[in-house]
Amino acid sequence: MEFQMTSYKRCEVLKTSGRIDSSTAPKLEEAIKNVTDRDIFKIVFDMSDVTFMSSAGWWILINTQKNCKRYNRGELILVGVAQNICESLELVGMGSYFKIFDTVVDAVGFF
Template sequence: MVESTQFDKVDVIKASGRIDSHTAPELKEAFDGLLEKKRYSLVIDMSEIDFLSSSGVWVLLETQKRCRRRKRGDLVIASANDNIQKTLDLAGLMHFMKMYEDVDAAVGSF
């Protein structure tokens, strides 16, 4: 399940459960919808995601790539648990992601 909340300059996407090849398309669709509306400052709240596969990583990095083409655009991560960090670390992709302890800190980073 994916929900989004719009703030003044930033949009927060909150997903829950597993992000794998079955569920990643729903997350991609949510990001694509925001990018079509020219919203390029994005936070993903991962507090309720307990599993992140390569398909989820792919969606995050492709979205981040598209955001960063815009001035001040970015996708940052909030509230990632140990499992999420483990996936990013094992993939060797941790250095691409900006991670914040909670949504407030992530939103405040823009």
């Protein structure tokens, strides 16, 4: 699993593709840690090319959200979440934990 990171003035954009399950979730955790270790807590996760997300992945994103929100105006924002993934997030009742934008431009503009 490959990650692309792009630094903007006010936030960092992280992008990956494919499945996030118990096999790949540790790599997502490590990629996010590489961002937060630099004291960056305004993070955009571009999920446009993510096709699957299990609870192992959601737990990492929830933990990241908790961590980010401890800091002034820090937040993890999701972008381009596939309809199936979005539906599953709503169905388990965790949709309220994340802002979801259609495009990276919108998400970066939020910060």
